[in-house]
């Protein structure tokens with residue numbers, strides 16, 4: 522899917538703090554993610570800390586405010602911006618807005634998401650809090666392809682975290698986040714390799 526000559530171009534979508542974006546950027550900088558470059562970081566929230574970080578790093582970025590705009594109209598602008606930057610793979614990294622079917626079709630099987638639980642457990646908002654309150658003993662994170670259902674597409678990889686008796690939801694979320702930062706780089710590397718196939722819900726290495 523990517524070679525030295527033609528790197529895989531990422532479009533990173535975020536709405537907030539941007540630690541997963543920063544982890545991906547660091548992996549690229551430290552050459553742990555070969556054949557990949559960040560084409561653009563896009564936020565739907567003007568105040569997102571992730572955008573400030575992108576500016577500081579000199580990574581191309583843009584804000585397309587979504588508040589008050591119909592989803593399809595906003596998504597059409599997002600698609601146009603991603604295409605203008607020749608994005609091959611869209612990486613949702615704390616993007617707190619549902620994507621329209623048109624967006625998902627425009628990047629079919631080329632959108633990844635990271636979720637802070639072991640899906641299909643605890644989809645949706647506040648997954649770490651849900652995980653903690655349920656009392657499970659193993660928590661974790663999931664990187665998956667995005668389809669038209671929330672937190673649902675084929676799973677690329679998961680990383681686990683034990684839940685300690687001494688945890689609260691905050692300490693658990695911090696340990697899950699550390700695993701997220703490893704997981705996203707690894708998932709992007711696998712997708713960039715092109716050495717996989719998707720059979721129904723199943724992502725399989727070739």
Ligand code: GRF
Nearest residue numbers: 538539540541615635636637
């Ligand atoms: C992460 O927990 C991610 O799993 C979820 O949103 C959060 C984003 O965090 N989808 P950050 O903005 O990358 O720090």
